[in-house]
Amino acid sequence: MDLISAKEAALQWDISQRRVLVLCSEGRIPGAQIVGNSWVIPRRSKKPNDARTIKARNKTNEAKPFLKWAGGKGQLLNEISKYYPFTKKKHIKKYAEPFVGGGAVLFDILNKYDVDEVYISDINAELINTYITIRDNPEELISLLKCMENEYLPLDTLKRKEAYISKRACFNELKRDGFKNVELAALMIFLNKTCFNGLYRVNRKGEYNVPMGAYKNPQICNANNLLLVSKKLQNANIVCGDYKDSASFIDDRTFVYLDPPYRPLTKTASFTSYTEHLFDDDKQLELANFVQLLDNKGAKIVVSNSDPKNTNEEDNFFENAYANQNIKRVSAMRMINRNSNKRGRISELLISNF
Ligand SMILES: C[S@@+](CC[C@H](N)C(=O)[O-])C[C@H]1O[C@@H](n2cnc3c(N)ncnc32)[C@H](O)[C@@H]1O
DSSP states (O other): OOEEEHHHHHHHHTSOHHHHHHHHHTTOSTTOEEETTEEEEETTOOOOOOHHHHHHHHTTTSOOOSSOOTTOOGGGHHHHGGGOOOOTTSOOOEEEESSOTTOHHHHHHHHHOOOSEEEEEESOHHHHHHHHHHHHOHHHHHHHHHHHHHHHTTSOHHHHHHHHHHHHHHHHHHHHTTOOSHHHHHHHHHHHHHBGGGOOOBOTTSOBOOOBOOOSSOOOOOHHHHHHHHHHTTTEEEEESOGGGGGGTOOTTEEEEEOOOOOOSSSSOOOOTTSSSOOOHHHHHHHHHHHHHHHHHTOEEEEEEEOGGGTOTTOOHHHHHTTTSEEEEEEEEEEOOTTSOOEEEEEEEEEEOO
């Protein structure tokens, strides 16, 4: 059989290589197989109907995350949504998401329910500036992004690289000088859409240092979605700060979803550089104490984290930290090896007090 690589299939079908790998591992491409470390695909394979595209077409009135964010919970929504306690008879009317990141759960909830009060926070100041700008100033943001898109897309790769580096330097300058404005928000979105894998990573000095990605035709300005997001956020409290600051908002009428940086499965696999602040085991234990405090207040709580038992059956870190809570194991598709393109199913934890 004549076989091609995932990269060739991606070019042929005009989708990302990452998407081809997901389709392969979901068994959606007949005859696709792993040879050595990589997927190969029969040359005559047809591009599968993409369920994401069909879903997206049916949901144009729904706000969705406006950034790609490491640890995004899009693929766990089916599991997390089983916990939503916002039915008519229940008294839960408030929602708090203190580690909001890209907000996959936030937007899922805002699309499905009318919630009386919303509190979101993150320690990443540039991310929170983007949320606030979208809530308060979407039109100006959209016009800046449109300009950036019109300038960038016609360029060849070399010129795109120059433009990317110059925008990244500009972002770091505004960040360093503590500016919080529409320009910083536009640059945040531009970099997220054009950088390698939508990653947000900073060095020790706090400078964003991700290289440019290889997207052919990235959508830098999704005006429709930004306006939908803006509408959904109108009454939200959007806070830049530590997750513990949410304590004063949370009461017995609140559903709280906490998605902290995951505890690394191995010493070398640690991606926790969302900001210059690290989230080590002591921080994980502090969070478990905070959850107990919220539990005592009567809030409904769900926490997600990695499952140490993927790599060490004996590791009972979370069983010990959350001894009073329920722990459920769910399966997620993740990159399982940084050096290959392999994705696989691994177990993750959903910890809840109900
Ligand atoms: C796993 S991500 C959240 C992903 C999010 N659920 C999504 O769907 O995109 C963790 C987030 O916690 C933020 N963070 C890290 N330490 C924090 C702290 N002490 N307080 C609040 N947020 C923090 C990071 O900036 C990051 O955005």
